[in-house]
Amino acid sequence: MSRKALFIAAKDLSIRVRDRRAAVVLLVMPMVLIFILGLVFNPLWRGTAEIQRIPVVVVDQDQGEIARLLVEQVLGTGAIGRMLRVDHTGQPAAARDMVMRGRRAAGLVIPRGFSQAVMTGRPARLTLFTDPAQSIRAGIIHSIVNRFGAEVVKRQVAITVAAETLIIERIMVPSRVGAAIPGWLKDVEQFTGRQAVAIAEERGSGPRFPAAIDYYAVGMGVMYLLFGVSMASQSILVERREGTLARLRTTPTESADIVGGKLLATFLTGLAQFSLLVLFTRIFYGVQWGSPLLLIMMIGATALAAAGLGTFLAALARTPEVVESLAPAIILPMSFLGGAMFPIYVMPPWLEHVSRLTFNRWAMDGFLAIMAGAETPAAIWQPLLALFAMSLVFLTVGTWRLRFR
Amino acid sequence: MDALVVVLNLVKHYAGHAAVRGVSFEVRGGEAFGLLGPNGAGKTTTIGMLACLLEPTSGDALIAGASTRRDPMAVRRAIGVVPQEIALYPTLTARENLRFWARMYEVADGEAGRRIEEVLDIVGLRDRAGERIDTYSGGMKRRINIAVGLLHRPKLLMLDEPTVGVDPQSRTNILETVKQLNREGLTVLYTSHYMEEVEFLCDRIAIMDLGQIIAMGTHEELRLQVGERDLISIATHAARIGTVLPASLRALPGVDDVRMREDRLEVLTTTGRRLLPQIVTQFVTHDVPILAIEVREPNLESLFLHLTGKGLRD
Structure with a gap:
């Protein structure tokens, strides 16, 4: 790299650091988007909370033992308890209103005498309000209540059969049978607690997904890096329009130095932009980026590939305005496909294969691997290789076109 | 003096x-x-x-002995170019612009600072050199545009319509600056469609139309071509x-004709003022009062009209 290329790069960088609009677009915008997307999609990324907690309102007019069992033990504990957000109201009308207004996915009314009816084997009735707009969530509540109903019926049948047998065989008098029913229910609970067929579940370790804000720090960082270098690559077109490129060519400066200087400035812009984003997201959002050494390697490779893409874009266009309109048309679809907005694993398999053609996919794979704990370059060799290959292709075609235009 | 520029x-x-x-012409050193x-x-x-920006379809030009086709780098070192556009970086200061261009013109680091101050003095903008170009007036930008072309002390300064879009005061300032540089020995190649500028600055003039030189020479030589x-x-x-009185005027040597036009006399002559x-x-001898005198000389505009049948600004 000649001294003149370094001077040209230094001049470009000096111009760029004074561009407030670019600073807002390239640093503030991704920081804002990372925050918003991280906040909105956080539940999707958090271990067991694959689905947001379902809001349910309960009206317990019964206050009996079975009602308490339903509300406290079934709806309030274990896996179901973690899935639901239960609150209470006194009036069925109020619960109905909350559901119909969409503020709760379902409303459960346990009428007075419910526990007594269950205990004595008489028909019992529960009322469930559901929000049609939240059909899946309401369906889950419906299934839970249904299952509870089925369990109650099983116990009713067992107790009724036992009571009738004891009374018919004159082993117990009806009054003693009534007093013994609560004890029998406990025995039934113990019995039904044992599973006839045990299911041994092993949860696969699978890919370790980072927190949403970490994921979007990578996704937005890579996407805005592309926007950054596309802006930087416009500088050669701006210079052509303003006449400074022609003036440069009247000085004893080789065109290789001009193109080289521009490319270096574009690369350094990308490098600085991503490094600042790493720093800011670490400080303000606590993003854990992983091994600093691997991070430096990935940022370098990503910035180089982005600079290549920017140079290629500049070579395709005649004016800065063309790049401005061309850049989003290329960068946005590539970013969506590459997983900047939604994780790759939610894509159908064929789309997942297509995403391997994008710059974003490889960059994100590398950064996410580092976040997931990669410690040696061997863990990110594929993304590094893919990005270097992309740099080579884009830079060769781009610089060739720029020099011979 | 030997030709510094030979266009073939x-x-x-x-x-x-x-x-x-x-197009063919020669420019002598200092001209x-x-x-x-x-x-x-x-x-x-x-x-x-000539500035090695465009490859000629045919023909060649030698500047300071170097061919624009075969040795463009040598040509670029010999010339300073002031383009029509304000070819500067607007968000950099004038001094930062000059520093950058000095590097591109390969002015040694130790020498650059002194040269920058020198050209700032020439264009009279030393006091404002720390300000960004985008805060300058059009005329000031034009002056820094010229200063860039002088940084490496070129043998030939080429100025392409350097006064386009500037106010009359700045225009005069620019013309005076270029005139002074030429007086100090700098060879100047100046293009313009403003007749007065070329008349004011140039020792010799080539008039171009439709890609060809249609007349060339000193101001006097061109006037003679008009006849x-x-x-x-x-x-x-x-x-x-x-x-x-008319008869006496007709008898003067160099007078071709004398015409009466209402309350004025018109004398046609080849000897001018x-x-x-x-x-x-x-007039004094014949006791006829003079209320006003106007001398109308044939100019390059009338020459262009004479040669092409159209005005310079058509």
């Missing part, structure tokens, strides 16, 4: 269209040479080829003229 039959075609059609012509005449294309005479118009009281004292003497 330069031709430039764009997609079948001939922008420059066989101010003007290319005058309307927009689209081929002046900028010619300058572009038109000066017109001296004297306003007076018509009743006092009589017949003797030099005849004025004798004409005034005749």
Whole structure:
């Protein structure tokens, strides 16, 4: 790299650091988007909370033992308890209103005498309000209540059969049978607690997904890096329009130095932009980026590939305005496909294969691997290789076109 | 003096269209040479080829002995180019711009600071050199535009319409600066479609139209090509003229004709202003009052009109 290329790069960088609009677009915008997307999609990324907690309102007019069992033990504990957000109201009308207004996915009314009816084997009735707009969530509540109903019926049948047998065989008098029913229910609970067929579940370790804000720090960082270098690559077109490129060519400066200087400035812009984003997201959002050494390697490779893409874009266009309109048309679809907005694993398999053609996919794979704990370059060799290959292709075609235009 | 610039039959075609059609001229060292012509005449294309920006379709040019085709780097080191556009970086200060361009012109680091101050003095902007270019007026930008072309002390300064879009005061300032540089020995190649600028600055002028040089020479030589005479118009009281005064004026050497036009006498001559004292003497001798005198000389505008049948600004 000649001294003149370094001077040209230094001049470009000096111009760029004074561009407030670019600073807002390239640093503030991704920081804002990372925050918003991280906040909105956080539940999707958090271990067991694959689905947001379902809001349910309960009206317990019964206050009996079975009602308490339903509300406290079934709806309030274990896996179901973690899935639901239960609150209470006194009036069925109020619960109905909350559901119909969409503020709760379902409303459960346990009428007075419910526990007594269950205990004595008489028909019992529960009322469930559901929000049609939240059909899946309401369906889950419906299934839970249904299952509870089925369990109650099983116990009713067992107790009724036992009571009738004891009374018919004159082993117990009806009054003693009534007093013994609560004890029998406990025995039934113990019995039904044992599973006839045990299911041994092993949860696969699978890919370790980072927190949403970490994921979007990578996704937005890579996407805005592309926007950054596309802006930087416009500088050669701006210079052509303003006449400074022609003036440069009247000085004893080789065109290789001009193109080289521009490319270096574009690369350094990308490098600085991503490094600042790493720093800011670490400080303000606590993003854990992983091994600093691997991070430096990935940022370098990503910035180089982005600079290549920017140079290629500049070579395709005649004016800065063309790049401005061309850049989003290329960068946005590539970013969506590459997983900047939604994780790759939610894509159908064929789309997942297509995403391997994008710059974003490889960059994100590398950064996410580092976040997931990669410690040696061997863990990110594929993304590094893919990005270097992309740099080579884009830079060769781009610089060739720029020099011979 | 030897020719610093030798242009040999330069031709430039764009997609079948001939922008420059066989232009040849020489510029001697220390001379101010003007290319005058309307927009689209081929002046900028010619300058572009001399500045090694455009590859000629055919022909060549030698600047300071180096061929623009075979040794463009040597040519670039010998020339300073002031383009039509304000080819500066608007968000950098004037001094930062000059520093950058000094590096591009390969001015040694130790020397650059001194050169920058020197050219700032030449264009009179030393006090404002720390300000960003985008805060400058159009005229100030133009002056820094010229300063860039002087940084490496070129043998030839090429200025392509350097006063386009500037106010009259800045224009005068720019012209005076270039004139002074030429007086100090700098060879100047100046293009413009403003006749007055070329007349003011240039020792020799080439008039271009439709990609060709249609006339070339000193101001006097070009005037002779027109063959038109000066017109001296004297306003007076018509009743006092009589017949003797016109006859006396006709008898003066160099006077071709004398015409009466209402309350004025018009004297047609090839000797121009030099005849004025004798004409005034005749009026005094015959006791005819002079109310006003106007001398109309044939200019490059009338020459262009004479050669092409159209005005320079058409």
